[in-house]
Amino acid sequence: MxxxxxxxxxxxxxxxxxxxxxxxxxxxxxxxxxxxxxxxxxxxxxxxxxxxxxxxxxxxxxxxxxxxxxxxxxxxxxxxxxxxxxxxxxxxxxxxxxxxxxxxxxxxPPFAVVGRKSLGIETPKDLEGKILGAPAPDGAYAQWKAFTKANGIDASKVTIENVGFPVREPMLAQGKVDAITGFSFSSYINLKANGVPEDDITVLLMTENGLDLxxxxxxxxxxxxxxxxxxxxxxxxxxxxxxxxxxxxxxxxxxxxxxxxxxxxxxxxxxxxxxxxxxxxxxxxxxxxxxxxxxxxxxxxxxxxxxxxxxxxxxxxxxxxxxxxxxxxxxxxxxx
Missing domain, CATH: 3.40.190.10 (Periplasmic binding protein-like II)
Incomplete structure (x- = not known):
């Protein structure tokens, strides 16, 4: 046995x-x-x-x-x-x-341009004359040219600043840039964590502004x-x-x-x-x-x-x- x-x-x-x-x-x-x-x-x-x-x-x-x-x-x-x-x-x-x-x-996709109303960003055209913080490898920034075309933005009037992922939202919170590219759910929440009031945040989802991706x-x-x-x-x-x-x-x-x-x-x-x-x-x-x-x-x-x-x-x-x-x-x- x-x-x-x-x-x-x-x-x-x-x-x-x-x-x-x-x-x-x-x-x-x-x-x-x-x-x-x-x-x-x-x-x-x-x-x-x-x-x-x-x-x-x-x-x-x-x-x-x-x-x-x-x-x-x-x-x-x-x-x-x-x-x-x-x-x-x-x-x-x-x-x-x-x-x-x-x-x-x-x-x-959560691709978005996220800005602050207090910095004059409420619509896509408001980006003209402003500084956009965008990490070079960012998936949202990769759609920038299509976004500008779909919204009639004169890209030559937007200054692009290549920023690192870790400093993207802090720079916007500090007013060093006027808007950023990123994933909506990440940038929105990270901005709030950096002290930006919820009602001051503008989230321009690319899929709601001309892009069907x-x-x-x-x-x-x-x-x-x-x-x-x-x-x-x-x-x-x-x-x-x-x-x-x-x-x-x-x-x-x-x-x-x-x-x-x-x-x-x-x-x-x-x-x-x-x-x-x-x-x-x-x-x-x-x-x-x-x-x-x-x-x-x-x-x-x-x-x-x-x-x-x-x-x-x-x-x-x-x-x-x-x-x-x-x-x-x-x-x-x-x-x-």
């Missing part, structure tokens, strides 16, 4: 070890630090949804889309998150690097996707669980963010997350079509808008940029 139990234990141990070894490793490169809107990813990670799907997932922060995309394209990371508009330009400039988007995170996406390395299609599908299925739970209960979901960011304040990140859900994640299109999908016609039109102010060398098609084949069925992606 003892020998039988010993053999059974050894067999069970070997099965468990085999299952662990069978887990597919995925290193994920986020495009930014862990803030409220990252809750769906961290919730899925910490609640074990990736592990249950047979994946060994690690996640790292980043310094913007221009940092995350090359990491995934090179295979240093198998998957990641970045702005799809930056990806479109990257693919145009690097046609041999077939990195693709496979899941839409922000159906409406998509936002951040999940990326995959092409070689990894070809060799591990089921693992990529499993990752997205687990991620959809994270999105559903986050949208259903943001207050619970944001705790997974603060668990990964020691300096984050829960009430601040919750406000940031709720803004992202309302403006960027749970749009009418998502309610109709489910998390993660795109309308290829809309994506093509957004590329037309990019072409208004960007000279494509060999413009990629929408199908070359976004591959929906890894998405779970639509009925499984619908918000609860």
């Amino acid at each position: 003892i020998r039988f139990r010993t053999l059974a234990f050894v067999a069970a141990t070997l099965v468990a070890a085999g299952a662990a070894q069978a887990q597919t490793k995925i290193a994920f490169a986020n495009d930014w630090k862990w803030e409220g809107p990252a809750a769906p990813f961290l919730l899925a990670l910490d609640k074990g949804y990736f592990e249950e799907a047979g994946l060994d997932v690690t996640m790292d922060t980043g310094k913007g889309s221009l940092d995350a995309i090359p990491r995934v394209a090179a295979g240093t990371y198998q998957m990641g998150a970045a702005d799809i508009n930056t990806l479109i330009k990257f693919r145009d400039q690097n046609p041999d690097l077939d990195v693709k988007a496979i899941f839409m995170i922000y159906n409406q 998509y936002g951040n996406v999940v990326l995959v390395n092409p070689a990894f996707a070809e060799e591990n299609p089921e693992a990529v599908k499993a990752f997205l299925a687990a991620l959809v669980k994270g999105f559903k739970e986050t949208v259903a209960d943001p207050a619970a979901a944001v705790k997974y963010v603060t668990a990964h960011n020691d300096v984050a304040r829960e009430e601040v990140e919750l406000e940031r997350l709720e803004m992202a859900i309302a403006d960027n994640i749970l749009t009418d299109e998502v309610k109709a079509n489910g998390f993660g999908a795109v309308d290829m016609e809309r994506l093509t039109k957004s590329m037309d808008q990019i072409a208004d102010t960007y000279d494509f060398q060999s413009r990629p098609t929408a199908e070359a940029i976004f591959d929906p084949s890894f998405l779970p069925p639509a009925e499984e992606r619908m918000p609860d």
Whole structure:
């Protein structure tokens, strides 16, 4: 009896070890630090949804889309998150690097120009004669030329100051610049944290001022996707669980963010997350079509808008940029 139990234990141990070894490793490169809107990813990670799907997932922060995309394209990371508009330009400039988007995170991007009423910024045209603080690798600043064209802004009358991400909002709070580019939910909340009264902040969302673009996406390395299609599908299925739970209960979901960011304040990140859900994640299109999908016609039109102010060398098609084949069925992606 003892020998039988010993053999059974050894067999069970070997099965468990085999299952662990069978887990597919995925290193994920986020495009930014862990803030409220990252809750769906961290919730899925910490609640074990990736592990249950047979994946060994690690996640790292980043310094913007221009940092995350090359990491995934090179295979240093198998998957990641970045702005799809930056990806479109990257693919145009690097046609041999077939990195693709496979899941839409922000159906409406949070790109914004954020200013202060006390500094004379209330409409896009008010930017003429002013100083705009814009980090060079910022995803919102990448849309600046299209934004000026859509709003009839004379760009020659706007002074662009290249500022670092950490000093962007402090400089606006101190009046050293009149407006900044950034993600709406981050710049708005950071300005309040820097002492700017809420009623003095102007948020000019680019999607409400002439631009119809998509936002951040999940990326995959092409070689990894070809060799591990089921693992990529499993990752997205687990991620959809994270999105559903986050949208259903943001207050619970944001705790997974603060668990990964020691300096984050829960009430601040919750406000940031709720803004992202309302403006960027749970749009009418998502309610109709489910998390993660795109309308290829809309994506093509957004590329037309990019072409208004960007000279494509060999413009990629929408199908070359976004591959929906890894998405779970639509009925499984619908918000609860």
